[in-house]
Amino acid sequence: MTKRTAPSRSTALDSPYGLTAGVAEESGAGSADQLSTAPADDNGAPAFGVISWLRWFWRQLTSMRIALILLFLLALASVPGSLLPQRGTDPAKVDQYKSNNETFGPVAEALGLFNVYSSIWFSAIYLLLFISLIGCILPRSWQFIGQLRARPPAAPRRLQRLPAYATWRTDAEPEQVREAARVLLKQQHYRVHTHDEAVACEKGYLREAGNLVFHVALIVMLVAFATGQLWRSEGGKLVVEGDGFSNTRTQYDDFKSGTLFDPDSLPPFGFTLNEFEGTYERTGPQKGTPRTFEARVSYWEGADGAPRRTTITVNNPLEVSGSKVYLLGHGYAPIVTVRDGKGDIAFQGPVPFLPKDSNVTSAGVIKVPSYRDRNGKESDLGFQGLFVPTFAGTGSGSMFSQFPALDYPVMALTAYRGDLGLDSGLPQSVYQLNSKNMKQFTNPDGGKFRQMIRPGETLTLPDGAGSLTFDGIKEWATFQVSSKPGNGTVLVGAVAALLGLSASLFIQRRRIWVRATPDTDGSTVVELGGLGRNEWPRLPEELAGLATALRPQAPPRPMPPQDTNHPADADTAEGARA
């Protein structure tokens, strides 16, 4: 209890608590540890020998100073990830950045600057920090438990040297006053212990508990986050109105999962996109800005669950079987019918086009394998198209959309004949046309064949090669289906961290002593002294409140002026001695 490491300033004092809370706080590792379990800083150099060196290293790692430096490094190390494109979020941008910066690109790649948050150095910093944290929490927890079991310490000899002090004389007996104080303090939820002539009490242990809870919660959050990363699964799927999706690996357009995720364990559920609706700002400077996106779906759970209807919007994912289905994007899919040279239908259905700008100017391809021309000759047909929901750009040579809604939809197509390369066995994007082995249709004048059509219209290929009818338009939406175990734990950790932190910052740990001693004239001198862990402005108010509450049990009697032990005098006297 009287461990004294505080330097010179407190040596002149008779109290083991330091002169004041301020001094106690300042000496950090010294007297402050009476009311805190903050680790001591150890700057001593290591002695020889592996064990002592290791011990030194461990002590360094778990010191506040190193925790401080590691925290600072963590903040610093996070910076480049926000300034450079990251592979995890935007791989295309990384490639673009690298081709734009040929000298710096490879260097950044080698340093892991495109993968900051999974790089070795970033991980090293936070792992060290968390080792330091564990090494810090464990001893502090034992110490705290010790403090909880210990009694509030005996009163310092001179209570008037404490940050807050009050005194008066009474005719009540000392035992009576002490007993009254004990009862009063108990009522106020102090931990009370009566040492011979003084009652000692302490309150605010929750501060330290909160601090420990906060730091433990940080570890819980990190572990839960890591778990989530290892077992997560995340897939994207584009669904055209009227179509469905069922949650199996093969149905996804793209699928990512954590190292420990088992793709066979995808829960069985599915949904049908009944309708997608987007509305947009019609007027003003924000014209064209999306206002609402709604995907109306019917979903089912389990192998043969009954379908239920719901609406998925941007901020309201569908939660089903432990997974969440998010609405990510949308676009248009022109419905076309392609007829071959004989007039038979070779292809029919909606073809999703991908948006290229915020007004949903979209590009897409229509692939028609195994089609026969007028003479029955078999080949592949391919169309490359541009679709705009609201046509603009007449006369400018290029075609673009001026509004994202379907106000004046137009599609422009060029056509190719030959081999699409679908049989080659190589995977192929449905949004790109491999025209290497194809020949573009030309007009009789030799120019490239290109035509704009509106819904309901039909485009006829040259040489009676067939036709394409623009039947209508459906909308499509992209969904992300993700499941991340551990999310709940992270949330619990975050809430615990917040509560712990608040307790740690708002609750004040403080000690109060009430001393009642008989004086020579038969009266009793009552003294109250208070000490706070931090400088706490309301300590005097609290002391005054206690003194007032104690008055009825220890009614003051008028003090003769010469008896007033004026603290200022005492102070000057002592100041001179010091």
Next chain:
Amino acid sequence: MNIAAAANEDMAYISNVLIYSAMAVYTLAFAAHSAEWVLGSRSKVGRTAAALTHHSSTAPAPAATMTKRKSSGTTVLEHTEVITRQPAPGSRDFPDGPGAAAGSRKGELYGRIALSLTVLAFLIHLGGVVARTWSVQRAPWANMYEFSTTFSMVAVSAYLLFLARGKNVRWIGLPLVTTVLLDLGLAVSVLYTESDQLVPALHSYWLWIHVSCAIISGAMFYLGALATVLYLFRDRYESKLTDPQGKQPGALAASVLERLPAAASLDRFAYRVNAVIFPLWTFTIIAGAIWAEAAWGRYWGWDPKETWSFITWVAYACYLHARATAGWKGRKAAYLALIGFACFIFNYYGVNMFINGLHSYAGV
């Protein structure tokens, strides 16, 4: 255009007029504050106070200041006197300066005028924000213009609340009004965005929760940073005074700094503000993560905005640690607090303007 939309446009117009009027009144408050400082510099009391604060270096152990407080017990015959000692951290023991007017009658008059004008400007400012809210029919912080106007309004309201609760914070007046003017000027000139509806990604009650907490945290961090900067100046000034052999502060610096509260008081104020608001900032980030989980399918994705919130948070955690670490208190901790606030500001202006992330704002 329907009637409601027309009404909204009127409200947007009223809001703009109110914001411009608030700027005009803030400008008057700025002038009155300046007058208070100028008149105070000529005050005799000011100079006497300066002489008083100048300790001779031969003084032995510093004496703790003592105050007596009366408890407000009503059932007792006599009040309890509680004697308190306010320890001065460090070896110095300077009392708080007398304030801008430094006892000058005229200075005090201008000080009161400045305060009244600030209150008036605040009310107009508040009206502007309320009208904007009305006109957009949603939380008034969906773009940088709205964020800026609300941000400075909250900072002023925090200052006025401190004053109303009897805190010694008049020294905030001049720097606060100055920066509020800069902030509003920037908002109406560079960041202005027509009143409008939200993009779907911002449609959520989390907008109310997350962004309002961010604004309150930012405004309080701002007051903390102001106190920290003044602390650094005043601390340098005090350390010069305690070393009579060393370089002494210049006349102008001394005239301004001697009227500020003691370095210890400024430091304590900064710490309290930062420490009290840190949990709210923590909550802001948690709320943002919950919203991101709902909107984008992941609660944390190292989006630039998220990253800079995290950096800000870690910087302030660093600051709180530094305050509890021997050898890191005082100036070093103060620099950490300023770094934390710089990160907050960068997260707001820098990230919005220079870095593209998912946190799209309508307009700028």
